[in-house]
Amino acid sequence: MFIWIIKRDLLLAVRRQSDVLTTLFFFIIVVSLFPLSVGPEMNLLRAMAPGIVWVAALLASMLSLGRMFSNDYMDGTLEQMLLSPQSLSLLVLGKALAHWLVTGIPLVLMAPVLGIQYDLPVDALAILTFSLLLGTPVLSLIGAIGAALTLGLRGGGVLVSLLVLPLYIPILIFGAGAVEANMAGVEFDAHLSLIGAFLLVSMVFAPWAAASSLRVSLE
Amino acid sequence: MLQGINLVCVRGDRELFQDVNFSLEAGGLMQVRGPNGSGKTSLLRMICGLSQPAAGDILWNGQTIRELENDYYAAVTYIGHLSGTKDDLTVLENLQISSALAGTEISIDRAYEALHFIGLKGREALPAKVLSQGQRRRVALARLLVCNTPLWILDEPLVALDVMAVKLIQDILEKHLRNGGMAVLTTHQEIKISAASILELQLA
Numbered sequence: 001m002f003i004w005i006i007k008r009d010l011l012l013a014v015r016r017q018s019d020v021l022t023t024l025f026f027f028i029i030v031v032s033l034f035p036l037s038v039g040p041e042m043n044l045l046r047a048m049a050p051g052i053v054w055v056a057a058l059l060a061s062m063l064s065l066g067r068m069f070s071n072d073y074m075d076g077t078l079e080q081m082l083l084s085p086q087s088l089s090l091l092v093l094g095k096a097l098a099h100w101l102v103t104g105i106p107l108v109l110m111a112p113v114l115g116i117q118y119d120l121p122v123d124a125l126a127i128l129t130f131s132l133l134l135g136t137p138v139l140s141l142i143g144a145i146g147a148a149l150t151l152g153l154r155g156g157g158v159l160v161s162l163l164v165l166p167l168y169i170p171i172l173i174f175g176a177g178a179v180e181a182n183m184a185g186v187e188f189d190a191h192l193s194l195i196g197a198f199l200l201v202s203m204v205f206a207p208w209a210a211a212s213s214l215r216v217s218l219e
Numbered sequence: 220m221l222q223g224i225n226l227v228c229v230r231g232d233r234e235l236f237q238d239v240n241f242s243l244e245a246g247g248l249m250q251v252r253g254p255n256g257s258g259k260t261s262l263l264r265m266i267c268g269l270s271q272p273a274a275g276d277i278l279w280n281g282q283t284i285r286e287l288e289n290d291y292y293a294a295v296t297y298i299g300h301l302s303g304t305k306d307d308l309t310v311l312e313n314l315q316i317s318s319a320l321a322g323t324e325i326s327i328d329r330a331y332e333a334l335h336f337i338g339l340k341g342r343e344a345l346p347a348k349v350l351s352q353g354q355r356r357r358v359a360l361a362r363l364l365v366c367n368t369p370l371w372i373l374d375e376p377l378v379a380l381d382v383m384a385v386k387l388i389q390d391i392l393e394k395h396l397r398n399g400g401m402a403v404l405t406t407h408q409e410i411k412i413s414a415a416s417i418l419e420l421q422l423a
Contacts, residue, residue, distance in 0.1 A: 001322070004320060004324075007316075008305075008312075008316050011308065011312070012305065012307050015307040015308070015346075016307055074301075075301055075302070075304065075306070076301025076302060077303045077305065077317075079269060079297070079299055079301065079303065080297070080320060080321060083267060083268070083269070083292050083297055083321070084320050084321060084322060085289045085290075085293035085321075085322040086289070086322065087289070218270075219270045219271065
């Protein structure tokens with residue numbers, strides 16, 4: 001069933017490409033606005049780059065969170081999922097993974113290209129991309145909890161940002177920190193290890209928490 | 220065997236019903252009746268395990284469904300007001316995926332067969348968004364043909380269906396009951412189903 005849910009969500013994303021493209025273009029535009037407004041001051045741009053790319057990734061990933069469960073909720077598919085004899089946590093993990101494949105991966109692929117606008121050196125670009133590759137799945141997993149909690153609420157979109165953004169802060173700090181450490185010439189392994197640890201912990205706990213919130217939301 | 224014991228349903232401050240008791244044996248049909256707002260859907264969602272009763276208990280073969288969880292869900296097929304069809308998927312994909320999520324993976328041939336039987340021949344490759352309300356309902360009900368669960372819980376299954384389809388659903392239900400299945404349903408239409416035992420539950 002895990003495979004089916006991923007297949008289904010990817011199929012839906014392919015049929016409805018506008019949803020995927022909005023997220024990606026939002027990311028591209030936000031990241032590109034800063035060099036245009038700050039001007040060609042290389043040192044300043046280089047210093048700002050990791051933070052800006054990461055903040056834009058957080059916002060872009062959050063933009064699509066509302067849709068993670070709400071479409072399934074409105075057409076009754078979510079009810080059926082709750083009544084599935086397989087583990088609901090596994091199903092949520094599948095949905096979070098599909099969300100990451102659809103919104104996270106394009107950001108990761110786009111990041112090195114956008115980083116060039118900030119005159120980042122090649123190894124900093126590589127670390128930025130790698131930190132996003134490790135960090136964006138955590139965004140989808142934590143986001144799943146927020147999306148499940150705010151399901152069916154009016155103004156859920158605003159509420160989900162208030163709930164989820166504070167939880168994103170550690171990822172932001174260590175993700176941007178890894179790139180800054182590399183540019184400052186110090187060790188950056190610890191930052192990436194910590195993001196990896198966040199990923200493992202959230203893979204275990206986030207699906208379970210989101211599954212419990214879904215049961216409450218649908219009652 | 221499905222039993223409800225002293226079920227109470229509270230929505231907000233209002234008590235929808237209290238002390239609802241029933242017992243449904245294999246081959247039995249329970250029809251829940253009552254005016255709009257009397258808690259029919261709430262009762263059905265409770266029996267599915269989607270919501271918890273404010274008091275009382277629901278037993279499946281003598282065990283409370285809260286503890287059975289997945290073992291109970293494996294025995295239940297629920298078709299609610301919302302049809303659970305995805306607009307962007309084709310009719311065939313909808314049936315295949317919803318069956319897989321419900322725990323029974325079916326072959327393409329089996330899916331075609333079920334869709335033909337339910338009267339959607341030639342519509343298999345259409346996206347569900349172009350279907351009429353009644354056709355969507357048929358897509359959802361096609362799941363009854365491919366599932367092998369003993370307990371069916373159907374909330375207004377006949378809404379939006381034409382005369383032919385109503386007849387079809389009655390036949391499917393009768394066959395299910397003859398084979399020892401159980402069904403709980405609500406409907407405002409008169410239906411003629413012969414079953415080993417027919418229970419009418421009137422909600423105030």
